[in-house]
Amino acid sequence: MTGRTRLLDPGVGQAMSALSAAAKKGLGDPALAELVVIRASQLNHCAFCLDMHLRIAREHGVSERKLDLLAAWEEAGDVYDERERAALALTEAVTVLTDRFVPDEVYERAAKHFDDSGLAHLIGLIVAINNWNRVMVSRRIPPGGHTP
Structure with a gap:
């Protein structure tokens, strides 16, 4: 596993962080x-990012119930509001790209809750975390190493 513990070239890491x-x-x-x-x-099986972002979510006041049911958000009833559900559906579509594209109905659902700027930032966030997940999983970076 030579080199896997080194995360990224500093310039790449700074760009991803930005x-x-x-x-x-x-x-x-x-x-x-x-x-x-x-x-x-969760979809990308990134233990490092899950460990870090679950802690951050709690710091931002996300309820334990929302965190506990996130893997089954579609079946969770009214635990998530429509805006959250639209964002989560888009997150899954962009992350998985099952049919090689994001279905129109998923994008349109998100567009009902986010303006153009909001959609750009939401998609940017989804792309960014997918990049981080792929780096951490490919390098086998274990959870617990993040320091704010």
């Missing part, structure tokens, strides 16, 4: 941002 920060800031809802990054990290 994208993550800009997308989160532009989205303007830290609790929703954490739900999005946690759901993508």
